[in-house]
Amino acid sequence: MGDQTDPNGTPQTGKSDPLVIIKDLVKEFPVHGGAFQRQVATVNAVSGVNLTIQRGETVGLVGESGCGKTTLGRTLVRLLEPTSGTIIFDGQDITHLKGSELKPFRKRAQIIFQDPYTSLDPRSQVGTSISEGLKLHGVKSKDERHQRVTEMLELVGLQASHAGRYPHEFSGGQRQRIGLARALILKPDLVVADEPVSALDVSVQAQVLNLLKELQSELDLTVLFIAHNLAVVEHVSDRVAVMYLGRIAEITSRERLYEHPLHPYTEALLSAIPIPDPDRPRNRQILQGEVPSPINPPPGCFFNPRCPIAQDGLCNVDVPKLLPGDDGPDHLAACHLRTGDSSQLTVNSSQAQ
């Protein structure tokens, strides 16, 4: 697991060079309509994300449905072509690589999908699905591929004999293990886990999560863990990034985020975590309104129409930058009022409980 003694919140810490540097990443989707399918609008799924992922750490990415988490993850492993911005992977700019140039990167970055029922080809035997990556990346010997598939299946807690079965013969949890085996067989450096447990029963979730954690330390993986469940993220992450409407609202180490959130959106999210104790007093912040449409986002800070502390003339005009707050350089938030962005750094943490 990542070095928790040094919660490398910012690029400045620069102990060793980070594995992934995302700069101003934008991904837009055209919306077609009308009789001739002309482009009538643009969905800003990811609008200017900056994110650095250190080697060996797990970054949790949380946010509600439709905030762009999945798009960010898919763009990071280049299943989607970024509209603008750059992605640096291990010192190499992979933003606009195409075809065969992308192949070495494909080997080093893998993705685990949310739905284990659709992410495996129903017509391929599990062993074939797992070994296809090896085949595509030049492991010619059939015996070696078979050997590695067997090892991988055992590593994720399945049996070698399962290789000849089809996906529909497995349960959801087993399938997600197969998904893990498939993603990890190429020994990638980066794994994007896109809500890997949200389609599973709660009883199976922990199994898969613990397996992922074990494998991470065993294989020295760097993980971007996408989830909407804050409890799950707290369990696996070193650092947590909170996303809202295509932008990162706040990013810091797990402990700091849960104890001392800076961004009002993070506060609202944390207050919504259910506590299994009916007598404990709750201080719930219920957000008003709906998430604005990413086709037509509000001006200024995207959160300003729902923000309890928004200031007219500031928050609905300027887009806040991701800046450190009052508790150190590795706790970043995109809020005019809670960071050193403006002179109004008066509203302090006392309000943030």
Place this chain on the structure above:
Amino acid sequence: MLSFITRRTLLAIPVLLGIMIVVFLLMRAIPGDPCTSMLGERATPEACVEFNEANGLNDPVFVQLGIYMKNVLTFNLGESVRFSRPVTQLLIERLPLTTELAMSALFIAVVGGVPLGILAARKHNTAVDSGTMALANIGVSMPVFWLGLMLAYLFAVVLKDTPFALPPGGRLSAGVFPVPYYEAWGWNLTEGTFWARFNEYIANHYIFDTFITAQWAIFWDLIRHMILPAIALATIPLAIIARITRSSLLEAMNKDYIRTARSKGAKESRVVTRHALRNSLLPVVTIIGLQMGLLLGGAVLTETVFKLAGVGTALFDAIIGRDYAVVQGFTVVIAAGYVIVNLLVDISYGYLDPRIRVK
């Protein structure tokens, strides 16, 4: 697998029996009778009594049905009143042409329809997609006889004396007869035996016969005659197959396992052929099986337009002439063919989808 085939074959028996009974009763329910259509002006009541007596048509309908069923079970399909020949002999002469026509049309429909569907799906929401699907809609709505006439006009009249000219009708050019393979290979067949008739039936598939005996001049002549009717007959199934392929492939392309394949680093062509297409073939194969019914129905019109002496024209003439035995015999054979094709389709499901195989 064997038990599956046996079970399905046994299940086909009630289907075929049902068809036999329905066709038998329908033919007798429609107005008109064999006597008047056969004897015409000379069909006096006395002559008709004699005619009906000679052909066993005076018995009660259910007695006739019983006799007919008994005969069919011994592979005796009765005798044509109009031609005074056994129905099986007519089938031996007529069925091969229709089989070849239907197979050629099916070949064109699959070879044309599947790639068109793939193309439209790969170029989803572009001019290529809309264009292909507009063409497919036109194809589905095209009446076979009209298209046949237009094709014949274009290739036999407008393009006459060009290298693209094609004959407007008939199975072969005048005066050309293929040599059956059993004669070419000097087989000694005793006239009238089952084996001789079976070989005659097989050899009447002229395209197949001339191919295996390398009578290339006649083979190409057959192909040239087959092109237009096959295209006319293939249009509707081709358009349907293209549309099904497109929608099925589009659905598959949206699945996570396609993203999985891409993230493994697979080339787009591999992603489409190995992952998406294989998973989207099931509905396509179902449709191809169902098209067989359409092809046999369309064959009646196509054979009429292109003056081909196949099952379609024979069936049409037999219905007009109230030639009961021919209508019944041909219908049962066509139905059996349809049942067999759909059995093959069901067997292929097991190959195409492992989830079906397990059972």
